[in-house]
Amino acid sequence: MGGRGRSVLVLTNSYDVTSDVVLRILAERCVPVVRLDPGADPHSGASLSAMYGTGGQRGTLTTPSRALDLMRVRSVWVRRPSPYAGPPGLAGQDRRFAAEQSFWGTGGILASLPGAHYVNHPWNNRAAEHKPAQLATAGRSGFQVPATLITSDEREARDFVAREPGGVVYKPIWNTPYRVDGRPHSVWVREVRAQEITGAVAVCPHMFQAKVDKAFDVRVTAVGDRLFGARIDSPDLDWRRRQDLMRCTPIAVPETVALSVAAYRAGFRLEYGAFDFAVTTDGVWYFLECNPSGQWAWQPDGIADAIAQAPADRLEKGSDA
Structure with missing residues (x-):
């Protein structure tokens, strides 16, 4: 197999239970795996270097336990890495500068490994x-899609709700971390009525969808x-x-x-x-x-166990998949 002897690189946070399941399967298959949280691990002993030139490229990922030749990565599994937040010892614009340099530098290196098979490529994920792109692509792909309005206009929102006899739900466009009295708070999908819509809609785009x-x-x-x-x-x-x-x-x-x-x-x-x-x-x-x-x-285990084998297969096969 073309990927024999080459490593699988898993990009995720340390609390990702989903990746743990697949990593156990790969270990049972004796597939070498390196796990990295690119948003956090470089601040706790990991480092990344890459060289580019006319003769090609080379690079090394070094962690406290091993060194990985980036040119010998068979697959990259982009799961749920932490955001690039910058070193905790910095503050203000210095930390923002470091975070953005990490996003474009570390992220760019990891997204450009020659011959690696990505599941999924981070740019495609983004x-x-x-x-809005999901809904547009879903319609072109032949799915049935509920009528959906994304707007910051109060009147548009009220009119949309009034036109839908079966009711309308509100959904956040992005699951932004939110806290109430210092405690994490989730914004769930919920039904909304016209009289609940106020001028606060103008603060940012809101998504309303036919129930x-x-x-x-x-x-x-x-x-x-x-x-x-x-x-x-x-x-x-x-x-x-x-x-x-x-x-x-x-x-x-x-x-x-x-x-x-x-x-x-x-x-x-x-x-x-x-x-x-x-x-x-x-x-x-x-x-x-x-x-x-x-x-x-x-x-449930019966479903999850079956799913787990599929990404393990894709990652093990690498570019042969």
């Missing part, structure tokens, strides 16, 4: 994280052409709110949905994607979003 009269939700985890469907039954509009109350069971993915998933992945050049759907009583699957680095270890 493009695929934008909700789907759903029978249940579905998470489809796509790893290449392999699809793993999980039906989610929950008493909540947003099943993430109280996961202890939801029930998760396997479900087959309709061929029409599978074809749209393939078209969507091709549009963003994604190897991996976690797709969320709302399914109506008459069997219509409505696309809600796709997280290019979504979690799946929370699913």
Whole structure:
């Protein structure tokens, strides 16, 4: 195999349980793996160097336990690395400067490894994280998409809510960390009425979406052409709110949905994607979003164990995949 003897590089934070599962499988297969959190590890003993010139390039990643030849990386799994925040010993503009240099420098090196197979490439991840781009690509890919308005105009928002007889929900466009009284606070998907909309909408873009009269939700985890469907039954509009109350069971993915998933992945050049759907009583699957680095270890063992083998296979094969 072309990747024999070459390492898999996993870019993620130290609390990523999902990657832990796959790393155990790769270890069982005797595949060499190096794990790095590029946003944090360079501040605690790791270093990265790269040389470029007419004769080609070379580079080394050094951690407290090993040194990795960057030219001998078979695959890069971009999971959930920490943000580039800069060294904790710096403050103000100095820390911002260091953080941005790290983002463009460290991030640029790790995104440009010759011959490495990316799951997913970080630049493709970034493009695929934008909700407006997701919705536009979903429509072109053949998915059913609920009517959605993104606006900072109070009147537009009120009119949209008034036109939707089945109701409208509000969703944050990005899951920005938020705190109330110093404690982490999540902004869940919730139903919104016209009288609740005020001039505060003008502060930033807000996303309003026609409420789907759903029978249940579905998470489809796509790893290449392999699809793993999980039906989610929950008493909540947003099943993430109280996961202890939801029930998760396997479900087959309709061929029409599978074809749209393939078209969507091709549009963003994604190897991996976690797709969320709302399914109506008459069997219509409505696309809600796709997280290019979504979690799946929370699913029941029977589903999660099957999913875990798929990224392990892609990472082990490298550019032969």
